[in-house]
Amino acid sequence: MYKTKMYKTKKTTKMKENNNKMKEDNKMKKDKMRKRLIGIVAPLLTVALVAVGYLAVAGAGEPLEQRPEPNEDEVRNVIFFHPDGYGLSHWNALRVWLVGPDDRLNWDRLPYMAPYTEHMKDALTASSHGGATVHAYGVKVARDSFGLDEHEVITALSGEQMSIVEEAIQAGFATALIGSGCITEPGTAAFVASVEERGMREEIAKQVIESGADVILSGGERWLLPEGVIGRHGEGRRTDGLNLIERAEALGYTVVYTRDELMAVADTATKVLGVFASGHTFNCEPEEVLRAEGLPHYWPWAPTIAEMSAAALEILSRNPKAAEKGIFIVAEEEGTDNFPNDANAMGSFIAGERADAAFGVFADFVEENPNTLLITAGDSAAGGKHLLRQPGVEKVGEARINTGPDGEWVKAPLLDGIDGPGTAPFLSAPDRKGNQWQFAVAWATPHDLSAGIVARAKGLNANLVTELGVVDNTDIYRIMYYTLFGEWLGEDYEEHEDTVFPVTNRVARIVDGDSIILETPVIVDGQEITEVRLLGIDAPETFSEDPSHNQIVHGQRATDYLASLIPVGTEITLYTDRRKLDGLGRLLANINIKRGDLDVNAEMLRQGHAVSYVVWPNSYYDRRFEVLRSAMVEAMQNERGIWNPADPLEEIPLKYRKRKFGWAPEQYIGNFDTKEYVKFQDMSVVPIENRVYFFSYDAVIAAGYTRAVSGNTTLRLGTLNQGGNEETIYTSMSASLHQLETIDDAFVK
Numbered sequence: 001m002y003k004t005k006m007y008k009t010k011k012t013t014k015m016k017e018n019n020n021k022m023k024e025d026n027k028m029k030k031d032k033m034r035k036r037l038i039g040i041v042a043p044l045l046t047v048a049l050v051a052v053g054y055l056a057v058a059g060a061g062e063p064l065e066q067r068p069e070p071n072e073d074e075v076r077n078v079i080f081f082h083p084d085g086y087g088l089s090h091w092n093a094l095r096v097w098l099v100g101p102d103d104r105l106n107w108d109r110l111p112y113m114a115p116y117t118e119h120m121k122d123a124l125t126a127s128s129h130g131g132a133t134v135h136a137y138g139v140k141v142a143r144d145s146f147g148l149d150e151h152e153v154i155t156a157l158s159g160e161q162m163s164i165v166e167e168a169i170q171a172g173f174a175t176a177l178i179g180s181g182c183i184t185e186p187g188t189a190a191f192v193a194s195v196e197e198r199g200m201r202e203e204i205a206k207q208v209i210e211s212g213a214d215v216i217l218s219g220g221e222r223w224l225l226p227e228g229v230i231g232r233h234g235e236g237r238r239t240d241g242l243n244l245i246e247r248a249e250a251l252g253y254t255v256v257y258t259r260d261e262l263m264a265v266a267d268t269a270t271k272v273l274g275v276f277a278s279g280h281t282f283n284c285e286p287e288e289v290l291r292a293e294g295l296p297h298y299w300p301w302a303p304t305i306a307e308m309s310a311a312a313l314e315i316l317s318r319n320p321k322a323a324e325k326g327i328f329i330v331a332e333e334e335g336t337d338n339f340p341n342d343a344n345a346m347g348s349f350i351a352g353e354r355a356d357a358a359f360g361v362f363a364d365f366v367e368e369n370p371n372t373l374l375i376t377a378g379d380s381a382a383g384g385k386h387l388l389r390q391p392g393v394e395k396v397g398e399a400r401i402n403t404g405p406d407g408e409w410v411k412a413p414l415l416d417g418i419d420g421p422g423t424a425p426f427l428s429a430p431d432r433k434g435n436q437w438q439f440a441v442a443w444a445t446p447h448d449l450s451a452g453i454v455a456r457a458k459g460l461n462a463n464l465v466t467e468l469g470v471v472d473n474t475d476i477y478r479i480m481y482y483t484l485f486g487e488w489l490g491e492d493y494e495e496h497e498d499t500v501f502p503v504t505n506r507v508a509r510i511v512d513g514d515s516i517i518l519e520t521p522v523i524v525d526g527q528e529i530t531e532v533r534l535l536g537i538d539a540p541e542t543f544s545e546d547p548s549h550n551q552i553v554h555g556q557r558a559t560d561y562l563a564s565l566i567p568v569g570t571e572i573t574l575y576t577d578r579r580k581l582d583g584l585g586r587l588l589a590n591i592n593i594k595r596g597d598l599d600v601n602a603e604m605l606r607q608g609h610a611v612s613y614v615v616w617p618n619s620y621y622d623r624r625f626e627v628l629r630s631a632m633v634e635a636m637q638n639e640r641g642i643w644n645p646a647d648p649l650e651e652i653p654l655k656y657r658k659r660k661f662g663w664a665p666e667q668y669i670g671n672f673d674t675k676e677y678v679k680f681q682d683m684s685v686v687p688i689e690n691r692v693y694f695f696s697y698d699a700v701i702a703a704g705y706t707r708a709v710s711g712n713t714t715l716r717l718g719t720l721n722q723g724g725n726e727e728t729i730y731t732s733m734s735a736s737l738h739q740l741e742t743i744d745d746a747f748v749k
Contacts, residue, residue, distance in 0.1 A: 513539025513558025608641020
């Protein structure tokens, strides 16, 4: 068994063993990965721009220039993203407003989570500057602390009198501090600045500029220029005469002031200072003030936090330090705290939407770079935001907030509509049935509240969040430090032994036609796993409001057939492949049973209860692809199950999920025989039995596929409306990419 015990306050080799094991599982992918660290940053930058209507280009998934070759034995990346003041109720409210109660946010893509405790040395509720200081040093400090323990120098949990960012800079990591707030905001600044009072903004700004961080993106020009000096966004306020813009340029920073200027240098500069506003990049005032003064929630020329994030990843990717040691980013969306503190509901939603877009950028990066930890937590729940249903009203009203001395309820205008109290209610995004509901935002207080905070993580060592059970604010530092430096600081934790595959187990429950629950958990990277997703196949789905839906009928048949193959209690053998877990934390496995050494995955295909679903690199090598393809072709030729022309499956599960949820991780589809690929929307030009799915352009290149521009490309000319199955009638013809992209949708639905 492989052990992943974390020892107290001393160097351990277990971190390296754990990461080496993970690298072995991903070696085939990494060895061919264009020898560059961050192949995803080019498409990420494009996605961030397209999301705000800034850029629309063809071929956005193509790589930019060659990146430095990473040192695989040393590279570790950590991204700490802090949506300040956003607690669990804020995220749940945002989900309802932005995507609907049945859909999922980018924030929901972080699979490991636990309750978060934010108490300080001398207070139950954290302050922004005190909470950031704990994150930066890993020890409890007084609530009124900014990089110090009130007035005393801090010895961090590591034993050094430095923050984790300062240690990372000293160790040679490429670093970035990015935020939508002023450069003096503690969510990022407390990682490199130490002052006795939060109001010492001139000194904070100076220490940030001189910190050695490679990328600094924020607002706050007023604290970088002397009084009387007019900058791009207004007049300076420094009283010491220092011009920190000039100081930054002398230190080698390229200085930019707008979204346009940032994007213009993102693919060329390696050291950037972005100064996007005089103060914050947003206007944190109540709705009534913004309305009266004609102010926007965010300044339109400033990049969003998602755009800053994508640009920072692109800039850091060319830094030789990123290839030698790795990347460490501390990012903060400050509007998620300030708007709730001003009881501005719409501003709070807009800030949350921007934070969620940044989570999308970071989550995509982690999926392409598995040596990366993405970890997040707020340090308080600003304003105590909740939703209150408002059916049938034109304007939101008052609400009872508490009982008075006489025992009677006291009412107050604590409800916000779309433009503050007394305005029209918000309308939720549709649920799965298309329903929308009116609601108001209810505020408890203008202050930061304790409780209701969740820590979440994705990627390398993210399982530690769940294993801890409850994540203290000091644990954020501990997990980041462990990932960067390979040393677990503090108390011991229970030893876990990773399961060695193949392994036998028993079936506890059949979930659907391609997933089961195990009787005994298996351990992967220290995490207990009981749910198994059958590798290489995709059975029809079983979720729908209509039980008679074609997809659901076939899904239930697949579930029943799998249950007949491996009833509850059946002893099975689990075989894993290069990638052991999917994005939902399920074990990816092939299942065999002793009865005739039956290959359960292939049998589901052979009997027509699933389609092949090979996501590279799993099920691709060692002739596994041919085994699965042969099984499915047999079902197609014999018109079994979903291939029965009298009762065919009308839509493959992947397209069903895409249509229902509007999103799918599969970006490119390859033809196993021709080694050519097309984009997702052109999937149907590749015969279903030849399809290989890729989550990224880098994976396509690593597998050795080329773009299907011309030549013999197999096109399907049958349609469901003609009574045939979606994927059964094909013909081969020569076509250009332009022809492929302009085929009538009736033929490539």
